[in-house]
Amino acid sequence: MTILAIPVESATMYIHRMARMVRKQLYLSREQNERLRRAARRLRRTEADLLREALDRHLGDRRGTASIGRDPLWAIVGVAASPRGNLSGRIDEHLYGARRR
Numbered sequence: 001m002t003i004l005a006i007p008v009e010s011a012t013m014y015i016h017r018m019a020r021m022v023r024k025q026l027y028l029s030r031e032q033n034e035r036l037r038r039a040a041r042r043l044r045r046t047e048a049d050l051l052r053e054a055l056d057r058h059l060g061d062r063r064g065t066a067s068i069g070r071d072p073l074w075a076i077v078g079v080a081a082s083p084r085g086n087l088s089g090r091i092d093e094h095l096y097g098a099r100r101r
Contacts, residue, residue, distance in 0.1 A: 028036065040047045087094060 036047050036050060040050055043050070093099070
């Protein structure tokens with residue numbers, strides 16, 4: 001059976017999921033709105049889903065874990081630092097030599 005060209009199972013799931021949500025209203029700048037719209041289209045996700053994910057990252061996820069900046073894995077950043085400085089940023093120069101002008 002189909003309601004408004006949406007299978008009943010999909011409509012039921014959507015309504016069931018939305019029942020647990022709280023509606024909020026916020027104002028975005030035109031630039032933020034455009035960036036959000038493009039990201040949602042590119043990722044094939046809803047704008048609301050991207051906003052919820054951004055809030056989870058900023059505030060910590062639902063399990064109460066720390067935000068990304070406090071993740072213990074960040075402690076390993078830099079352990080393999082190159083004595084030559086920013087190797088990853090100048091990889092072509094290191095592999096192929098300095099560019100001749």
